Amino acid sequence: MTGYRIPFGGRIDRSRPLTFTFDGQSYEGYAGDTLASALVAAGVTVFGRSFKYHRPRGLVATGVEEPNALISLDRGADRVTPNLRAPQISLYEGLVAKSQNRWPSLKHDVAVLNDVFGAFFPAGFYNKTFMWPRSAWEKLYEPVIRNLAGLGESPVARDPDHYDATYAHCEVLVVGGGIAGMEAALEAAAKGGRVFLIDEQDELGGGALADTTLWATVDDLRARLAAADNVTVLTRTTAFGYYHQNFIGASERLTDHVAPFAAKGAREKLWRIRAGEVVLAQGAIERPLVFNGNDVPGVMLSNAARTLALRYGVAVGRRVVVMAAHDSGWRDALALHALGIDIAAIIDMRTVVPGDLADEVRAAGIPIYPGHAVTAVSGRLAVKGVTFAAYGTGKPHKLACDAVLMAGGWTPSVHLWSHAKGSLEWSDAWGAYLPAKAIENCRVVGACAGAWDLGKGEISSALPNAMSVRKQKAFVDFQNDVKARDIHLAVQEGFRSIEHIKRYTTNGMATDQGKTSNLNALQIASNVLGKPVTDIGLTTFRPPYTPQTFGSLMGHHKDALFQPLRKTVIDDWAVAQGAVFENVSQWRRARYFPKAGEGMDAAVGRECQAVRSSVGIFDASTLGKIEVVGPDAAEFLNRMYTNPWKSLQPGRCRYGLLLREDGFIMDDGVSARIAEDRFHLTTTTGGAPRVLSMMEDYLQTEWADLDVWLTSTTEHWAVIALQGPRARDVIAPLVEGIDLSPKAFPHMAVREGTIAGVPTRLFRVSFTGELGFEINVPASEGQKVWDAIFASGKQYGITPYGTEAMHVLRAEKGYIIVGQDTDGTMTPYDMGLDWAVGKKKADFVGKRSLARPDIVAKGRKQFVGLLTEDPYEVLEEGAQIVVHPDEPVPMTMIGHVTSSYRSTTLGRSIALAVLVDGHARMGETVHIPMPEGVIRAKVTGPVFYDSEGSRLND
Amino acid sequence: MILIHCPYCEEDRPEVEFTYGGEAHIARPLDPSALDDREWETFLFVRTNERGLHAERWRHLHGCARFFNAIRDTVTDRFEVTYKTGEPRPDLTATTKAAKAGGKA
Ligand SMILES: [Zn+2]
DSSP states (O other): OOOEEOSSOSSSEEEEEEEEEETTEEEEEEETOBHHHHHHHTTOOOOEEOTTTOOEEOOOOSSTTOOSOEEEEEOSTTOEEEEEEGGGOBOOTTEEEEEOSOSBOSSSBGGGHHHHTGGGOOTTHHHHHTTSOTHHIIIIIHHHHHHHSOSSOOOOSOOOOOEEEEEEEEEEEEEOOBHHHHHHHHHHHHTTSOEEEEOSSSSTBGGGGGOGGGHHHHHHHHHHHHHOTTEEEEOSEEEEEEETTTEEEEEEEOSTTSOGGGOOSOSEEEEEEEEEEEEEOOOEEEOOOOOTTTTSTTEEEHHHHHHHHHHHOEESOSEEEEEESBHHHHHHHHHHHHTTOEEEEEEESOSSOOHHHHHHHHHTTOOEEETEEEEEEEOSSSOOEEEEEETTTOOOEEEEOSEEEEEOOEEEOOHHHHHTTOOEEEETTTTEEEEOOOSSSEEEOGGGGTOSOOOOBOOOOSOSOOSOGGGOOOEEETTTTEEHHHHHHHHHTTOOSHHHHHHHHOTTOSTTTTTTTHHHHHHHHHHHHTSOGGGSOOOOOOSOSSOOOHHHHHTTOSGGGSSOOBOOTTHHHHHHTTOEEEEETTEEEEEEOOOTTOOHHHHHHHHHHHHHHSOEEEEOTTSEEEEEESTTHHHHHHHHBSSOOTTOOTTBEEEEEEEOTTSOEEEEEEEEEEETTEEEEEEOTTTHHHHHHHHHHIIIIIOTTSOOEEEEOTTTEEEEEEESTTHHHHHTTTEESOOOSTTTSOTTEEEEEEETTEEEEEEEOOSSSSSEEEEEEEGGGHHHHHHHHHHHHGGGTOEEOOHHHHHHHHHHTTOOOTTTTOOSSOOTTTTTOGGGSOTTOSOOTTTGGGGSHHHHSSOOEEEEEEEESSTTOOOOTTOEEESOTTSOSSOOEEEEEEEEEEETTTTEEEEEEEEETGGGOTTOEEEEEETTEEEEEEEEOSOOSOTTOTTTTO | OOEEEETTTTEEEEGGGOEEEEESSOOOOSOGGGSOHHHHHHHHHOOOOOSSEEEEEEEOTTTTOOEEEEEEETTTTEEEEEEETTSOOOOOHHHHHHHHHHSOO
């Protein structure tokens, strides 16, 4: 192919030349060119290397269906986008483009050996060859395959661009801005509703842009659309997915068509559009012909050559052969001839060719060969000539040429139609599936409805060459390098359904989803199987229509906006204190408060010591809180929790354990009875929403007769945990209206009064094993009260502590954390919480399940403590536990470590674990195999500190 | 994204406002302790796993927060009808046949 710029015509702006580079070489084009048209005009033939065989490949198409010319567009550091289709890249000054899948260069590619040894790469090659030995996969096969195969390289750095997103609603949404689409939009607009018209090209017009006789019509339609104020036209916008109830996802490319320095604002905009009616006007895609040599650069779709010539003023070659099975190829030949391009011959596979067109072609002096077909193409990096012959035993002729055009007929674009699960019906006239019945409120117009006169054709399913299919380089799927012989092979090996043939050969599974190959594969399979096309099934198109950037799908949902970050009212204070934070579900919590030069271990040790010896202060505001109110509140909680609640007196607290109906622990927390008909529930930090949802579920759908109201109060209360032997002394000067003496205000009691002048629900509870209070105050007063307590605690060395110290302190006491020490398969008995189960209660959620055979069986994992033999060894959380360290791999694992810490209080490490029959293993030695060696540990009870609980009741 | 009609709000709202609640019309036994293991297993775990019209619970979590029931076609993912908790399952055999015959609905 020796393309050149035709000295006149096209929709390019010849007054605006543009310079760009391709693989480092500089070229010139014009405004209005695409990368593809400018490169063809410059005589470039090879656009890339093929996926599997690394064969040199040229441009095939001028639209979205292009399978070969995949380009990495380089817009500066970290702005390289791979796998873009050259005919869809608008040219701009300074554009930098690179070909893909070649090494070291496009012209000299070492992996072309794949092609020489192509006989060894048949369908299913990967499945068959790299099966054994398994060990070789990771080290040998995968790295080698990854080096040789694959399309463009994905960027490794963070995407510096930002992406916009919006919602829209309209009465009618039209996809496709060709004549049919524009007419449909105008028709809808006349009825007065909101209309959207979406088209993926730079300008409206679709296929008509390649037909100068239709330009006046296009201009007129565009002007009328511009004048209609209820029509929104989105060009450079791809409607990539059609979802339920006429919900369309579309991506608008805002800046990729302008030079990087001129690009302002968001790169892309994601449109989510809900339409009353969707009109699909996506047109049709021309079908390649499958013959030996059909992938030599310079063999391309006939309509692509026409588009290059009429829209971009580019001739694909100086001497062109047209191979046709459809009238449209003849029309294209005449159009090119009129521009002075030499048409060497029209070789038509049909014996009967259209009479009127034949007359015109003969009058133009173009030789015609009906009933003939190309049997070979010469040339490696560009077409040099063709061999062709009459069907069957015909004598081969040779013809020199530099381009071969394929006119194989048309395939209506039913992609979005298929996304919306519209049904398809086979049309013999089109040799393709056409839209039949819609599920959504959707209709199809123009060529994609089959309602457009593109001429007549014949679909041929046999190769036009009598030579054995195994010897022919007749490609069906250019992008995935699938040949006709691969489909033959798949059928020989027993595959019958097109879905299986597709997966075995990978036909249609590349980034283009088989836009040019699916129907040809179907025809060949039908021919080899000797069954009608309609009997072997149909593969389905799925979103996205074209590959989309992750950036556009993410939109603004990144960094701080990825998900909400919840902060307590004490957060600012913690930041000022230099706290190190961790995220717990959506909450940001202070993990520890290091002093200058202090690491985590030292800080946590100091914080724990302060709590055990004097007093520590902890922000517990993230605890989930639910207010349960109503005459039946106690009855409701009695049914929900394992514990008895009716007997709980106002002013008292209780540890509540919540199971799912299957008997496994779901959540826990200390709750208080504030009044006869009012409870203040607490849940775990992450569990609040699901606990509330579960309670609402039972209340609304099972026990609607109960008079109870549930209100989430998590964010209404700031909760300050004050823990340690000095806790009472710290708050005593601040509290009014509450007798703090141990007798009047015992452990697990709640009182209402004021603290620092602020109304409080004061809980005497402990998650550390020390004397402790949890001071609930309205969130708006939280910082004020915190400051007052902190000032009052100065004389006792009050120490703020974070979640890490909280974890250590509770682990020393063997208090569980649901979700850390339990995993959704643990019962109260497994966790040693039998005491929290009200055995006399007739029913509660999960009670019946506690008698399930599997739950009463032996061999369940049970909650225990572990003490390593080496007191300085800290086990890894999640580490597996075995009995016999010498057992060969895979070893019998009897449990795992759930919590593990360095305990300053105890001067050694401690761990919690779940262990098969753990309660019966007290005193046994178990083994924890780690990469560095086996660790020995002794099984103990889970309470390591103050097992009598005397400090609590101080 | 599907639009779901909340029978309490009487509005079509986007799917993200709702949460799924499993198969509908499975009442918790009034006295679970009276059930043998097999009966309890059936209540806990056995579901119809319908191909086609499926009665299921939904909750308008980010709206009125009410639970309600829906008949959804598990093949097409279409909501045929939604109705309030406590109401009987509507008989849709006639209406769905009509809808299918019409092609669009
Ligand atoms: Zn609602």
